[in-house]
Amino acid sequence: MCVLLAYEAPADSMIVRLSTAFSSDDTLEIHILFHELITDAFRNDYASGNIWQNYLTHFILSNENFFSLSCERRSPPQDSLRDIALHDFEAFKRLFALDNEHMHYIDNFTGRARNTSPVCEISKAIAEARSAKNIYDIVTNFYRRHGAGIFALHKAFRYDGQEIVPLRNENVGDVRLDDLVGYDIQKQELRANTEAFISGRPANNVLLYGDGGTGKSTSIKALLNEYCDDGLRVIELYKHQFRDILAITERLRIRNYRFILFIDDLSFEENESEYKYLKAVIEGGIETRPENILIYATSNRRHLVREVWKDRDDMEHNGDIHRSDTVEEKLSLASRFGVALNYSSPTREMYHEIVRSLSRKAGLEIPDDELMAGADRWEMRHGGKTGRAARQYVDYLLGRKS
Numbered sequence: 357m358c359v360l361l362a363y364e365a366p367a368d369s370m371i372v373r374l375s376t377a378f379s380s381d382d383t384l385e386i387h388i389l390f391h392e393l394i395t396d397a398f399r400n401d402y403a404s405g406n407i408w409q410n411y412l413t414h415f416i417l418s419n420e421n422f423f424s425l426s427c428e429r430r431s432p433p434q435d436s437l438r439d440i441a442l443h444d445f446e447a448f449k450r451l452f453a454l455d456n457e458h459m460h461y462i463d464n465f466t467g468r469a470r471n472t473s474p475v476c477e478i479s480k481a482i483a484e485a486r487s488a489k490n491i492y493d494i495v496t497n498f499y500r501r502h503g504a505g506i507f508a509l510h511k512a513f514r515y516d517g518q519e520i521v522p523l524r525n526e527n528v529g530d531v532r533l534d535d536l537v538g539y540d541i542q543k544q545e546l547r548a549n550t551e552a553f554i555s556g557r558p559a560n561n562v563l564l565y566g567d568g569g570t571g572k573s574t575s576i577k578a579l580l581n582e583y584c585d586d587g588l589r590v591i592e593l594y595k596h597q598f599r600d601i602l603a604i605t606e607r608l609r610i611r612n613y614r615f616i617l618f619i620d621d622l623s624f625e626e627n628e629s630e631y632k633y634l635k636a637v638i639e640g641g642i643e644t645r646p647e648n649i650l651i652y653a654t655s656n657r658r659h660l661v662r663e664v665w666k667d668r669d670d671m672e673h674n675g676d677i678h679r680s681d682t683v684e685e686k687l688s689l690a691s692r693f694g695v696a697l698n699y700s701s702p703t704r705e706m707y708h709e710i711v712r713s714l715s716r717k718a719g720l721e722i723p724d725d726e727l728m729a730g731a732d733r734w735e736m737r738h739g740g741k742t743g744r745a746a747r748q749y750v751d752y753l754l755g756r757k758s
Contacts, residue, residue: 362421362422362423362424362437362440362441362444363415363416363419363421363444363448364421365415369415370389370392370393370396370411371412371415371451373385373389374386374389374393374408374454375451375454377389378454378456381456383458386456386458387458387461390458390461390462393407393408393411393462394407394462394465396411397410397411397465400414400473400475400509401473401475401524401525402414402473402475402476402479403465404465404466404476405464405465405476405479405480406462406463406464406465406479406483407462407463407465408454408459408462408463409452409479409482409483410475410476410479412448412451412452412479412482413475413476413478413479413482414475414509416448416482416495417474417475417478417495417498417504417508417509418504418505418506418508418509419504419505420504420505422437423437423438423440423441424499424504424505425504425505425610425611427495427496427499427500427504428499428500428503428504428508428611428612429610429612430500430612438492441492442488442489442492443488445488445489445491445492445495446488448482448488448491449485449487449488449491452482452483473509473525474498474502474509475509478494478495478498481494482494482495503587503611503612503613506520506522507589507611507613509522510522510523510524510525510589511525511528511580511581511584511588511589511590512525512527512528512577512580512589512590512591512592513589513590513591513592514591514592514593515591515592515593515594515597515600515604517597517600520591520604520607528577528580528581529577529581530581531574531577531578531581532578532581532582533546533547533575533578533579533582535578535713535717536571536574536575536578536743537702537706537709537710537713537743538702538706538709538710539570539571539575539699542564542575542697542698542699543575545695545697546562546575546579546697547579549562549695550579550583550588550616551583553588553614553650554583554586554587554588554614556647559650560650560693560694560695561638561650561651561652561653561692561693561694561695562650562651562652562653562693562694562695562696562697563622563652563653563654563655563693563695563696563697564576564652564653564654564655564697564699565654565655565656565696565697565698565699566656566698566699566700566701567656567699567700567701567740567742568656568739568742568744569739569742569743569744569745570699570700570701570702570742570743570744571699571743572654572699573620573654574743575699576590576616576618576620576652576654579616580616586614587612587613587614588613588614588615588616589613589614589615589616590615590616590618591604591608591615591616591617591618592618592619592620593617593618593619594619595619595622601617604617605617605645605646605649608646608648608649609646609648609649611648613648614648614649614650615648615649615650616649616650616651616652617649617650617651617652618651618652618653619651619652619653619654620653620654621654621655621656622653622654622655623655623656638651638692638693651693653693701740701741701742702741702742702743703741704741706741707731707735707741707742707745707746708728708731710743710746711727711728711731711746711749711750712724712727714746714747714750715727715750715753718750718753718754720750720753720754720757722753730749730753731746731749734748734749734752735749
């Protein structure tokens, strides 16, 4: 078993354990490891073809090391690092050819990868490579086009308090901005700001505010789906995690991606003070925000922090000017977002158009007057005229379709 230098394989990794089991012909251990391999294949969406080779490929593509990150930044690896990588790919070539009488259980798996993960495609290319140099070219080309690690294989993430955790691509859906009926000005502003951001031009943090169910969060998902191939990634945070943003940005600043830190349903009650920390993080602290990171937030409140009458107790009067330091401090958080977009509840005509659009895409064939009458009854019982209510109404009709 060769020692992997750039791609360090822990002693408890599948690479070491399965190689050892094959060497000792431990049938029970081999089958236990096959079960783990199949489970991992479905979890990471490479359950198609030769699962052992797919596992090795997933290990290569998701590994963040000096070599892979150097390729991601499109910096030519130093000769010594290149030699180490070639040594590793020689080892991987032998591992790809690893054979055992039990291998037929996983060498032509008929499962199906459920998303567009490139693991299976790259795995086949590596298996057909004639030399370590061929593997080197295949892998480095992937790193330069897509990057390395979890950001290369996924587009959406959440922060769990310690690590950035990838979300399954299918869980994000495939909604696009054009799927959202109305809000044309808002969508145009979002596109313009995001396109400036991913192209390296100056761009602003964005606040999407307004009534619930109007498509604010869906707009962020749509942006991700439209621009993920251009290097855009979205990481969702919660307000109790704001103290970790500096540590997160420190990790992200060196990566060759454009990151949106997404904060959904952002608001603060009068006794919550985390907004002061967020103000400094967005803009105004000693350390400037990395140029490859922006913050997009949604809120039902325009000013984010609840204001009460006692906030005006420190009101100063100077002629016609009335100023309260407490009020100004709370309102200043929203002003840190350079772009603020209002998503108000749709008019009845727009609500009807949303219902028509969703029903057409769902393949429902219901007379328009009957469809609209039902939509009006639905919105009166389900929180008013919103895109969310329209979606729920169409789902209701689909669930009762014979």
